[in-house]
Amino acid sequence: MEVARFWRTTGQRYQLTGEICPNCGNKIFPPRDVCPTCEHEAKTAYTFSGKGEVYSYSTIHAAPEGFEKYVPYTVALVRLQEGPLITAQLTDVDTHEVKVGMPVEMVTRVLREDGERGMLVYGYKFRPAVASPR
Amino acid sequence: MRDVSIIGIGQVEVGEHWDKSLRELGYYALNAAMRDACIQHIDSLYVGNMLSGELTGQEHIGSIIADFAGLRGVEAVKIEAACGSGAAALRMGYIAVAGGMSDFVACMGVEKMTDRQGNTVTSALAMAADGDYEALHGLSFVSINALLMRRYMHEHGYTKDDFAPFAINAHANAVNNPYAMFHNPITRKQFTESKMIADPVSLLDSSPIADGAACVILAPTAIAREFTEKPVRVRASAIATDSVAVHDRRDPLFLEGGAISAQKAYSAAGVGPADMDLFEVHDAFTIMSALSLEAAGFASRGKGVALAQEGQIMPGGRIPITTMGGLKARGHPVGATGMYQLVELATQLRGEAGKSQLANARLGMAQNIGGSGATVVTTILESSF
Numbered sequence: 001m002e003v004a005r006f007w008r009t010t011g012q013r014y015q016l017t018g019e020i021c022p023n024c025g026n027k028i029f030p031p032r033d034v035c036p037t038c039e040h041e042a043k044t045a046y047t048f049s050g051k052g053e054v055y056s057y058s059t060i061h062a063a064p065e066g067f068e069k070y071v072p073y074t075v076a077l078v079r080l081q082e083g084p085l086i087t088a089q090l091t092d093v094d095t096h097e098v099k100v101g102m103p104v105e106m107v108t109r110v111l112r113e114d115g116e117r118g119m120l121v122y123g124y125k126f127r128p129a130v131a132s133p134r
Numbered sequence: 135m136r137d138v139s140i141i142g143i144g145q146v147e148v149g150e151h152w153d154k155s156l157r158e159l160g161y162y163a164l165n166a167a168m169r170d171a172c173i174q175h176i177d178s179l180y181v182g183n184m185l186s187g188e189l190t191g192q193e194h195i196g197s198i199i200a201d202f203a204g205l206r207g208v209e210a211v212k213i214e215a216a217c218g219s220g221a222a223a224l225r226m227g228y229i230a231v232a233g234g235m236s237d238f239v240a241c242m243g244v245e246k247m248t249d250r251q252g253n254t255v256t257s258a259l260a261m262a263a264d265g266d267y268e269a270l271h272g273l274s275f276v277s278i279n280a281l282l283m284r285r286y287m288h289e290h291g292y293t294k295d296d297f298a299p300f301a302i303n304a305h306a307n308a309v310n311n312p313y314a315m316f317h318n319p320i321t322r323k324q325f326t327e328s329k330m331i332a333d334p335v336s337l338l339d340s341s342p343i344a345d346g347a348a349c350v351i352l353a354p355t356a357i358a359r360e361f362t363e364k365p366v367r368v369r370a371s372a373i374a375t376d377s378v379a380v381h382d383r384r385d386p387l388f389l390e391g392g393a394i395s396a397q398k399a400y401s402a403a404g405v406g407p408a409d410m411d412l413f414e415v416h417d418a419f420t421i422m423s424a425l426s427l428e429a430a431g432f433a434s435r436g437k438g439v440a441l442a443q444e445g446q447i448m449p450g451g452r453i454p455i456t457t458m459g460g461l462k463a464r465g466h467p468v469g470a471t472g473m474y475q476l477v478e479l480a481t482q483l484r485g486e487a488g489k490s491q492l493a494n495a496r497l498g499m500a501q502n503i504g505g506s507g508a509t510v511v512t513t514i515l516e517s518s519f
């Protein structure tokens with residue numbers, strides 16, 4: 001991954017920083033500058049809680065280039081508490097225990113390494129939510 | 135606007151052509167189509183292709199193929215819309231002929247994939263997904279379709295095996311298609327036991343990568359009869375888009391781009407799904423067949439799989455699909471696929487499908503899907519002889 005491309009998106013990948021639409025209040029991730037609901041300009045930063053639930057999931061046995069050594073790994077669509085869906089890997093979980101609707105929370109992990117001397121790319125993954133007293 | 139017809143069709147066998155280059159494949163299909171139309175000259179060439187740069191190290195293939203085919207000087211460009219490139223090339227040709235800018239236009243789809251290793255091809259294909267928000271997280275097209283299939287099963291109460299009729303029908307229909315990659319029928323047992331790639335998508339849910347090229351020649355309908363006894367009218371050609379990433383869709387289980395492009399096509403042709411004699415569906419994965427049938431109005435939400443289970447997608451059913459094998463069994467040379475669908479549709483409408491011929495094929499539709507639904511091209515063709 002190119003350094004500039006990596007740098008541009010650190011806020012999103014490390015903190016789940018997206019946007020909130022000043023017109024309709026829609027919360028947007030990934031950031032896209034124009035609200036997909038009302039088409040109003042939406043550049044106000046908004047940081048998501050990182051809490052959500054599994055909308056769908058799959059375990060990958062044949063990986064794309066650069067991901068071979070992680071096989072098998074589980075990917076998911078996660079419905080964030082604030083509304084948007086996000087695509088990410090699941091971690092710290094037995095694949096057979098994953099279910100649609102399972103509560104999960106965001107953690108920061110290595111997404112990929114670009115070769116022996118290449119860059120380490122960090123970003124969000126999701127793990128089963130740790131029960132906390134309310 | 136001028137009425138447009140297909141006056142010639144050509145294709146090469148789908149498969150692993152280790153002895154043929156991209157430009158040769160393109161030339162063979164173009165040459166076959168021009169011979170079929172009995173013409174020696176074209177005004178322009180639109181080449182649908184997705185991965186020539188990434189997989190063969192060659193871009194600029196509009197002029198490469200035109201020059202190789204002995205057509206140096208002709209207008210020629212590459213059209214790219216991921217797996218929707220083939221039918222998108224037809225759309226560009228349609229605009230040119232309908233708008234009066236060109237009289238004879240060759241629309242081609244061509245792809246060369248088998249020179250490279252599997253994981254390289256997987257990564258290249260993943261470029262049709264969202265690079266920063268899907269592919270960076272290790273997703274491939276198989277896993278994106280797996281996410282859709284799992285959620286579809288969850289919401290509509292199907293099991294993985296319920297998708298078997300799509301693959302069984304496709305393989306049965308490819309047996310008599312000489313241009314298809316596979317000629318072996320498959321059984322429900324084989325489907326059930328097939329190897330898992332990305333749960334719940336198994337090998338027999340998925341279409342194979344391949345090399346291939348297909349081509350049609352367009353001309354104004356007013357002069358089509360001078361070149362062929364069996365012109366096939368282009369009643370509609372429409373493209374619509376959706377978000378590239380599945381997570382950005384309003385409802386991941388509804389192909390909005392598929393619905394919009396189908397509606398545009400229906401209204402341009404003044405017909406509806408009930409009028410169709412056949413439907414060439416983009417069955418890159420079994421789940422895509424279900425979603426496309428629903429988006430195009432052949433089944434209501436969640437009923438695409440039920441339609442297949444009832445046998446209505448087979449020859450003689452209410453809406454036969456993948457009549458020459460589909461992506462599953464004819465093969466899926468990505469940027470060429472949309473043009474294979476149209477060549478096969480035209481073959482059925484000309485009554486030249488041999489043992490695969492449907493009894494009443496006068497009006498048919500094809501839906502060619504780029505990515506997981508971000509570009510959808512709907513084409514409606516009709517026999518006019």
Ligand SMILES: [Zn+2]
Nearest residue numbers: 021024035038
């Ligand atoms: Zn808004």
